[in-house]
Amino acid sequence: MTASHRDRRSGQPVFRFAPSPTGTLHIGHAYSALLNERLARETGGRLLLRIEDTDTTRCRPQFEASIIADLDWLGIAFDEPPRRQSDHFPLYDKAARTLRQKRLLYPCFASRSEIAEAVAHIEATGEAWPRDPDGSPHYPGIWRDAPDGEVAGRIAAGEPHAWRIDMARALDGVSVDDLAYEEFPDETATRTTRVSRDPSVWGDFVIVRKDAPASFHLAGVVDEDVQGVTDVVRGQDLAQATGLHRLLQHHLGLVPPRYRHHRLIAGEDGEKLSKSRGSLALAALREAGESARDIRARLGFAQAG
Ligand code: GLU
Numbered sequence: 001m002t003a004s005h006r007d008r009r010s011g012q013p014v015f016r017f018a019p020s021p022t023g024t025l026h027i028g029h030a031y032s033a034l035l036n037e038r039l040a041r042e043t044g045g046r047l048l049l050r051i052e053d054t055d056t057t058r059c060r061p062q063f064e065a066s067i068i069a070d071l072d073w074l075g076i077a078f079d080e081p082p083r084r085q086s087d088h089f090p091l092y093d094k095a096a097r098t099l100r101q102k103r104l105l106y107p108c109f110a111s112r113s114e115i116a117e118a119v120a121h122i123e124a125t126g127e128a129w130p131r132d133p134d135g136s137p138h139y140p141g142i143w144r145d146a147p148d149g150e151v152a153g154r155i156a157a158g159e160p161h162a163w164r165i166d167m168a169r170a171l172d173g174v175s176v177d178d179l180a181y182e183e184f185p186d187e188t189a190t191r192t193t194r195v196s197r198d199p200s201v202w203g204d205f206v207i208v209r210k211d212a213p214a215s216f217h218l219a220g221v222v223d224e225d226v227q228g229v230t231d232v233v234r235g236q237d238l239a240q241a242t243g244l245h246r247l248l249q250h251h252l253g254l255v256p257p258r259y260r261h262h263r264l265i266a267g268e269d270g271e272k273l274s275k276s277r278g279s280l281a282l283a284a285l286r287e288a289g290e291s292a293r294d295i296r297a298r299l300g301f302a303q304a305g
């Protein structure tokens with residue numbers, strides 16, 4: 001373990017579980033939280049809880065309360081009170097300012113339907129338009145090179161806008177090596193390998209949302225730093241996002257934690273779980289009579305003790 005992977009304050013590894021309160025927790029979240037708990041315990045590290053509620057349109061206080069109740073029921077003890085991202089918007093705004101000063105972000109006034117229309121227009125010509133790892137088409141660049149005067153006028157008039165990363169500019173002069181980081185290949189690995197993930201797969205992704213002062217990507221990298229997180233352990237569905245996070249860390253001058261992307265727990269029908277799928281929600285399992293011990297056993301974790 002290198003010095004950069006020990007918390008600057010305590011010298012201990014620091015893990016975190018970072019749910020978004022856009023729904024209740026299911027068994028896949030339990031797996032992630034329990035894996036973080038186990039790794040923290042095995043390495044003599046600390047475990048933090050971060051509530052990622054930057055998406056003010058979808059996050060609800062009752063989901064936060066149910067998440068905390070479920071984690072408590074599972075018997076997972078965190079070493080600090082939860083950090084709620086919506087309490088720290090000025091901090092993310094400061095990071096966004098740094099990126100804007102480097103001219104790596106540009107404002108985008110386009111609506112979803114304008115973007116969809118522009119993509120449809122391109123595809124109608126027979127051109128294959130790239131999709132990001134989540135399956136959404138890359139931003140078609142509508143506002144990328146807009147005249148400064150028009151942009152300034154719209155901002156001055158208070159027109160709502162997102163801030164997108166100018167991916168080509170952000171990667172200009174940046175080598176694969178600059179974005180390399182330490183990753184554990186799977187949940188059982190005890191050694192990291194040095195890897196790099198290409199952030200350009202995301203296109204000109206939104207870094208500051210139109211309806212919120214940050215995005216989960218920006219707030220997350222800022223918080224890993226502020227909280228002294230040494231080890232990000234999260235699902236494989238976020239593995240590609242790590243490339244984008246590394247790019248943001250690079251431009252913000254932040255030391256990357258180590259990453260570990262764990263397997264996803266599939267639903268009974270083999271499908272990926274989402275918060276909206278009811279039957280494997282922790283609350284439903286609890287009501288069906290399962291104990292926290294049963295859940296731990298089902299997921300391959302011994303009882304806390
Ligand atoms: N808040 C994200 C989610 O619930 C997880 C982010 C992370 O672990 O980095 O999907």
